[in-house]
Amino acid sequence: xxxxxxxxxxxxPLLDLQNVSKHFGGLAAVQDVNLQIWPGExxxxxxxxxxxxxxxxxxxxxxxxxxxxxxSLDGASLVGLTPxxxxxxxxxxxxxxxxxxxxxxxxxxxxxxxHSQLSASILGSLFRPPRVHNEEANARVRAIELLGFxxxxxxxxxxxxxxxxSYAQKRRVEIARALGxxxxxxxxxxxxxxxxxxxxxxxxxYVRRLRDELDLTILLIEHKLAVTxxxxxxxxxxxxxxxxxxxxxxxxxRNEQVIAAYLxxxxxxxxxxAD
Amino acid sequence: xxVPMHTSNRLFLPARDTRMLLIKWVVALIVPLAVxxxxxxGDALINNVILGFINPASAPVTxxxxxxxxxxxxxxxxxxxxxxxxxxxxxxGRRGVLEVWIDILIFTVVPxxxxxxxxxxxxxGLALCGIVWPIYFILRRRxxxxxxxxxxxxxxxxxxxxxxxxxxxxxxxxxxAGGFWFGTSFAVIWLFVDLIFFLSGQLPxxxxxxxxxxxxxxxxxxxxxxxxxxxxxxxxxxxxNGNGNGNHASEESSLRSRRQKERQILATSRASEETRAVVxxxxxxxxxxxxxxxxILLVAFVVFYPVIDPFLFGSGTxxxxxxxxxxxxxxxxxxxxxxxxxxxxxxxxxxxxxxxIGAYAWGIVGSTQLGFISPIHIPFNALSGLFxxxxxxxxLIAAGWGVLLGAxxxxxxxxxxxxxxxxxxxxxxxxxxxxDTLTNGTxxxxxVHSPAFFGVFWSQITPIPYYYLILAxxxxxxxxxxxxxDSRLGRAWIAMREDEIAAASSGVxxxxxxxxxxxxxxxxxxxxxxxxxxxxxxxxxxTFGFGDSVIYLAMVVIGGIGSIPGVIVGALTVYSINLFILxxxxxxxxxxxxxxxxxxxxxxxxVPGFTFGNIRNLVFGIILIVIMIFRPAGLIPSARRxxxxxxxxxxxxxxxxxxxxxxxxxxxxxxxxxxx
Numbered sequence: 001x002x003x004x005x006x007x008x009x010x011x012x013p014l015l016d017l018q019n020v021s022k023h024f025g026g027l028a029a030v031q032d033v034n035l036q037i038w039p040g041e042x043x044x045x046x047x048x049x050x051x052x053x054x055x056x057x058x059x060x061x062x063x064x065x066x067x068x069x070x071x072s073l074d075g076a077s078l079v080g081l082t083p084x085x086x087x088x089x090x091x092x093x094x095x096x097x098x099x100x101x102x103x104x105x106x107x108x109x110x111x112x113x114x115h116s117q118l119s120a121s122i123l124g125s126l127f128r129p130p131r132v133h134n135e136e137a138n139a140r141v142r143a144i145e146l147l148g149f150x151x152x153x154x155x156x157x158x159x160x161x162x163x164x165x166s167y168a169q170k171r172r173v174e175i176a177r178a179l180g181x182x183x184x185x186x187x188x189x190x191x192x193x194x195x196x197x198x199x200x201x202x203x204x205x206y207v208r209r210l211r212d213e214l215d216l217t218i219l220l221i222e223h224k225l226a227v228t229x230x231x232x233x234x235x236x237x238x239x240x241x242x243x244x245x246x247x248x249x250x251x252x253x254r255n256e257q258v259i260a261a262y263l264x265x266x267x268x269x270x271x272x273x274a275d
Numbered sequence: 276x277x278v279p280m281h282t283s284n285r286l287f288l289p290a291r292d293t294r295m296l297l298i299k300w301v302v303a304l305i306v307p308l309a310v311x312x313x314x315x316x317g318d319a320l321i322n323n324v325i326l327g328f329i330n331p332a333s334a335p336v337t338x339x340x341x342x343x344x345x346x347x348x349x350x351x352x353x354x355x356x357x358x359x360x361x362x363x364x365x366x367x368g369r370r371g372v373l374e375v376w377i378d379i380l381i382f383t384v385v386p387x388x389x390x391x392x393x394x395x396x397x398x399x400g401l402a403l404c405g406i407v408w409p410i411y412f413i414l415r416r417r418x419x420x421x422x423x424x425x426x427x428x429x430x431x432x433x434x435x436x437x438x439x440x441x442x443x444x445x446x447x448x449x450x451x452a453g454g455f456w457f458g459t460s461f462a463v464i465w466l467f468v469d470l471i472f473f474l475s476g477q478l479p480x481x482x483x484x485x486x487x488x489x490x491x492x493x494x495x496x497x498x499x500x501x502x503x504x505x506x507x508x509x510x511x512x513x514x515x516n517g518n519g520n521g522n523h524a525s526e527e528s529s530l531r532s533r534r535q536k537e538r539q540i541l542a543t544s545r546a547s548e549e550t551r552a553v554v555x556x557x558x559x560x561x562x563x564x565x566x567x568x569x570x571i572l573l574v575a576f577v578v579f580y581p582v583i584d585p586f587l588f589g590s591g592t593x594x595x596x597x598x599x600x601x602x603x604x605x606x607x608x609x610x611x612x613x614x615x616x617x618x619x620x621x622x623x624x625x626x627x628x629x630x631x632i633g634a635y636a637w638g639i640v641g642s643t644q645l646g647f648i649s650p651i652h653i654p655f656n657a658l659s660g661l662f663x664x665x666x667x668x669x670x671l672i673a674a675g676w677g678v679l680l681g682a683x684x685x686x687x688x689x690x691x692x693x694x695x696x697x698x699x700x701x702x703x704x705x706x707x708x709x710x711d712t713l714t715n716g717t718x719x720x721x722x723v724h725s726p727a728f729f730g731v732f733w734s735q736i737t738p739i740p741y742y743y744l745i746l747a748x749x750x751x752x753x754x755x756x757x758x759x760x761d762s763r764l765g766r767a768w769i770a771m772r773e774d775e776i777a778a779a780s781s782g783v784x785x786x787x788x789x790x791x792x793x794x795x796x797x798x799x800x801x802x803x804x805x806x807x808x809x810x811x812x813x814x815x816x817x818t819f820g821f822g823d824s825v826i827y828l829a830m831v832v833i834g835g836i837g838s839i840p841g842v843i844v845g846a847l848t849v850y851s852i853n854l855f856i857l858x859x860x861x862x863x864x865x866x867x868x869x870x871x872x873x874x875x876x877x878x879x880x881x882v883p884g885f886t887f888g889n890i891r892n893l894v895f896g897i898i899l900i901v902i903m904i905f906r907p908a909g910l911i912p913s914a915r916r917x918x919x920x921x922x923x924x925x926x927x928x929x930x931x932x933x934x935x936x937x938x939x940x941x942x943x944x945x946x947x948x949x950x951x
Contacts, residue, residue: 061780063776063780082779082784083776083779084779084780084781084783087781087782088782092781093780095777099774099776100774101769101770101773101774101777101778102773102774103769103773104766104769104770108766108769111763111766112767112770112783113781113782115763115767115770115781115782116782118763120762120763120764122795125758125762125765126758126759126762127758128758128762132762136763177781181781181782
């Protein structure tokens with residue numbers, strides 16, 4: 001079923017995971033995962049808790065190194081790169097538990113996000129020649145633009161320490177920070193966690209806008225099935241570290257193995273051949 | 276807001292509310308100034324300087340120093356006149372008259388009186404203030420009668436409205452009146468005092484001319500300088516059409532309109548911290564605008580200190596200056612360590628190693644030692660001039676070692692990093708001790724040359740050039756710290772300190788950032804080391820030990836981790852306690868007329884062998900404990916630290932207290948993972 005959809009994509013995938021596995025000692029957190037993402041898609045990874053979804057994110061962004069397999073962006077391998085180098089290749093992410101820099105203001109957080117786009121060296125920082133001065137000014141302007149993606153609310157609070165913000169606002173600041181590096185691919189780890197229905201709807205809207213207005217490709221981890229079904233072009237399902245299904249939302253919804261994984265029926269997880 | 280709509284700007288008969296304002300601030304400023312002038316010989320300073328001009332033979336100082344003293348006096352009084360104008364314009368009307376007067380009394384008059392009471396001992400007087408002020412804080416919090424003195428918690432500034440041009444004119448008019456009346460009142464008081472002295476025969480006739488000139492100049496200067504102060508205050512108001520806060524408009528009009536919009540939004544937002552920068556505000560004494568005036572006064576005092584010291588404190592200038600010179604390099608060390616520990620969050624317990632490297636680097640090159648160990652022989656007269664380039668080279672050498680010694684620690688966190696740095700802190704001095712051929716071992720290096728400046732050779736017995744050198748170095752260090760903190764690198768350091776993984780995921784290269792932190796921190800300790808060995812004239816390995824590393828860390832922690840003014844105060848405090856105050860107490864106690872003497876005798880009966888100097892470590896330890904319990908953020912905390920230690924975020928686990936610890940709110944695996 002999903003084979004036809006896959007064949008529709010032409011050219012090289014933006015992100016390509018080939019037989020990726022990660023072992024921690026005897027535990028295989030991720031096993032033999034294959035996934036391709038093409039530019040402009042919104043792909044969701046779903047699965048029960050502990051299925052290895054965040055581990056996949058960590059593997060992509062270089063926090064973990066894949067034991068087996070290859071991960072490549074636009075054909076260039078990412079395996080073995082440190083997270084800051086992965087970012088410079090064009091992949092930015094947010095975290096499940098919101099990892100903002102708590103003792104910095106909103107503006108400073110978003111400025112750190114632009115770290116890779118700025119080029120002031122230590123001497124430049126000390127003497128602040130006009131080039132550095134302008135760079136800083138432009139960075140601030142860009143930071144306000146990024147915050148402005150979410151309306152005026154965060155711009156008004158740009159000098160507040162992020163610790164004072166509400167949960168939903170913190171999530172948005174984290175996304176603004178991630179956007180600072182002009183990524184091609186944005187990894188969102190449970191962007192609607194902890195949100196009520198109203199906030200969730202808003203989040204869904206801005207995820208779509210991120211893809212539409214900013215030309216991003218988005219890979220989501222999401223628990224709320226309603227969100228995933230509504231927003232994704234394709235869905236990949238993980239269970240116990242393996243990908244057990246991949247395809248269009250309506251197909252995934254009806255997939256027996258997926259239902260079994262979520263409801264816990266004792267079914268053997270089978271690899272879904274999606275190639 | 277306190278600016279009423281219908282105040283006229285009459286100068287000589289001010290309207291009623293302006294009058295209240297004038298009384299409030301003129302009295303508030305006159306009292307400390309009067310105490311300074313008439314109780315602490317501020318006027319003696321001026322009189323002696325003038326007499327020095329009139330009668331050069333009788334003056335204890337040279338002509339050049341007289342001119343410097345005049346410059347200081349001018350800066351001092353002119354700044355105060357402008358400050359008067361600023362405070363009147365910046366007043367928000369929320370703080371009552373009595374509160375302001377008591378505040379000024381406690382924070383300005385009390386120190387002056389204490390300095391006078393301790394026989395003109397600046398350090399001891401300030402140290403006693405360090406006891407009086409906390410008592411005042413405790414009292415005003417605990418005693419209900421005094422509770423009105425506590426700073427009110429500021430509600431969000433709904434009242435912070437935008438000011439139009441008419442109100443601005445009123446503000447400037449008030450400032451003019453403030454400066455004028457302050458100048459006038461002070462001139463009158465001074466005239467009065469001078470007349471009394473003259474009539475009782477203590478005032479030379481020549482000085483009457485000066486008195487007359489002064490009585491005219493002060494009101495006049497007050498008028499114009501008050502206006503200047505008012506204009507500075509107005510620049511920091513939120514204006515509907517201007518761009519407020521003195522921001523310079525950039526070329527792009529879109530940028531300007533965006534900034535303008537931000538400022539307008541700020542006026543109605545909840546960012547109450549920013550009210551300290553905007554006028555009118557609730558805390559004019561602590562506003563960032565007034566702070567500039569205080570900084571000018573402080574800098575003028577520090578820069579001109581060697582010249583005014585003989586007038587203010589009597590004899591013994593050289594000794595005092597020597598003491599300050601020693602305190603100076605502690606300040607640089609604290610600022611350097613602040614980069615490593617405060618900004619980047621890397622716990623360094625071996626900072627003395629880089630200090631030793633710096634000291635030995637100049638020690639070897641600047642003495643005959645270099646001739647012993649290498650074929651390079653530098654003629655003696657060239658050595659002194661070589662100090663200046665070597666200052667930079669030494670610092671760079673230390674920075675290089677900072678990078679080298681930091682490299683093995685890159686994957687370590689918290690405690691483990693501390694242990695490794697502790698190890699290096701032990702290794703380096705021992706290496707210097709045992710490398711006899713290179714460093715002359717336990718004997719150390721003697722005969723290190725002092726620097727020279729434009730042909731004038733310094734030596735250990737002239738402290739004044741060293742004073743200005745250390746001032747310049749401190750100024751440089753402060754400048755570098757501020758620039759770095761507000762730069763891309765500084766943000767990377769702080770981000771790395773807060774959350775390494777999030778920082779790496781935002782593009783911060785952890786390896787480079789950490790190495791830069793170590794290197795930069797070591798750079799400044801190299802500077803201090805070169806200065807130290809040049810001033811001391813020698814280097815010996817016993818002076819560098821683990822205890823010193825701990826003291827440097829204590830300076831940073833007591834002062835306020837990450838806060839630049841904080842660590843400066845911390846360094847001076849620790850230095851004073853450790854090396855100054857208790858010895859001074861001993862000197863005072865040996866004087867039989869002093870009440871301390873009987874106190875001392877009493878204790879000696881119980882504990883023979885007691886001197887104040889002996890209990891130095893005990894006192895130091897007690898002070899450390901007390902400060903960490905009651906004010907863990909440090910004496911002058913950085914804004915971030917204060918926030919970190921006094922509030923828990925809503926709905927999430929509270930942050931761990933030490934920035935020196937890895938936060939335990941890191942989820943699951945990610946905290947344990949090394950980044951390769």
